[in-house]
Structure formats: structure tokens, C-alpha cells
Amino acid sequence: MTTAYWCVLIAAYLPLAFTGLAKFGAGGRDFDNRAPRAMLARLDGWRARANWAQANGFEAFPPFAAAVIIAHLAAVPQARIDLLALSFIGLRVVYGVLYIADLATLRSIVWIASVGCVIGLFVSAA
Structure with missing residues (x-):
């Protein structure tokens, strides 16, 4: 199994870390x-933001997983796929931390960068 495929597994369950913090x-x-x-709907403050980070993680997962699979099928160089996948995971961790810390502008910049990783995987496969 490639590093990028392991990243798909991590991305699938990373949101659970944030929901654990919320709960x-x-x-x-x-x-x-x-x-x-x-109960989660009644939360406020950092715990509510942790729940929102969890929801966004589940929203970000499908395009990332599809991009990794498509890049593999298109025979994109494995090093590029792995780099973009690892970058996505790292950015998603930072995104969650910034969401919980209520640093909205930085969080949005990191979100854009993580979307860039997904787009990079699709463009590489084109």
C-alpha cells in the first residue's frame, strides 16, 4: 500500500480526533x-469549533480520496502523489488546530492550501 493510500485512511478518520475533543x-x-x-449542537466556544472542524473534515474527505485514487490510476509519479497527500494531511491537522484556536483568517489560508493539494492531484492526473 502506498503512502498516499495510508493518507486516505488517515483522512477518513482524522475528523474523529476533533469530535473527540468536542465531546x-x-x-x-x-x-x-x-x-x-x-449535545454537540449545544456546544459553544472551542468545543463547538472542534465539532465544526470535524464536520469540515468529513466534507473534505471525498474529493481528496477521489483525487488520490485517480492520480494512481493515471500513473502520476508516486513521489508527487505521496507529497501532495502528506501535505494534505498535515494541512488538515493544522486547519483543525487553527479552527479550535479561533484563528479564522489563518484557518482559511490553510484550507485553501489543502484544497490546492487536491487540485494538484487532479491536475497531475490530467
């Missing part, structure tokens, strides 16, 4: 496993 941050005293979505 269990501050001791998770108000976590309700019977209605977790309702």
Missing part, C-alpha cells in the same frame, strides 16, 4: 451518548 473536552461532563448530535 470529551473539559472533562466531557455533558456528553450524552443517547443523543450525541443534540
Whole structure:
């Protein structure tokens, strides 16, 4: 399995780290496993932002996964695919941290860079 394929696995589950922070941050005293979505909707502050980072991670995953697979099928040089995939993962981690820290402008710049990785994979396959 290639490094980029491992990155697809990581990208699929990276959002769970942010939802874990949202649910269990501050001791998770108000976590309700019977209605977790309702509980998450009531959060505020950094825990709400962690939940939003989680949602955005799930939104970012499908185009990234498709781009990696298409790049492999198009026989893009493996080093390029791996570099763009690893960059995407690193940027998505930074994105989540910036979201939680409420640094909106920096977060948006990092989001654009992560989208650039996905576009780079598609363009490389063209």
C-alpha cells in the first residue's frame, strides 16, 4: 500500500480526533451518548469549533480520496502523489488546530492550501 493510500485512511478518520475533543473536552461532563448530535449542537466556544472542524473534515474527505485514487490510476509519479497527500494531511491537522484556536483568517489560508493539494492531484492526473 502506498503512502498516499495510508493518507486516505488517515483522512477518513482524522475528523474523529476533533469530535473527540468536542465531546470529551473539559472533562466531557455533558456528553450524552443517547443523543450525541443534540449535545454537540449545544456546544459553544472551542468545543463547538472542534465539532465544526470535524464536520469540515468529513466534507473534505471525498474529493481528496477521489483525487488520490485517480492520480494512481493515471500513473502520476508516486513521489508527487505521496507529497501532495502528506501535505494534505498535515494541512488538515493544522486547519483543525487553527479552527479550535479561533484563528479564522489563518484557518482559511490553510484550507485553501489543502484544497490546492487536491487540485494538484487532479491536475497531475490530467
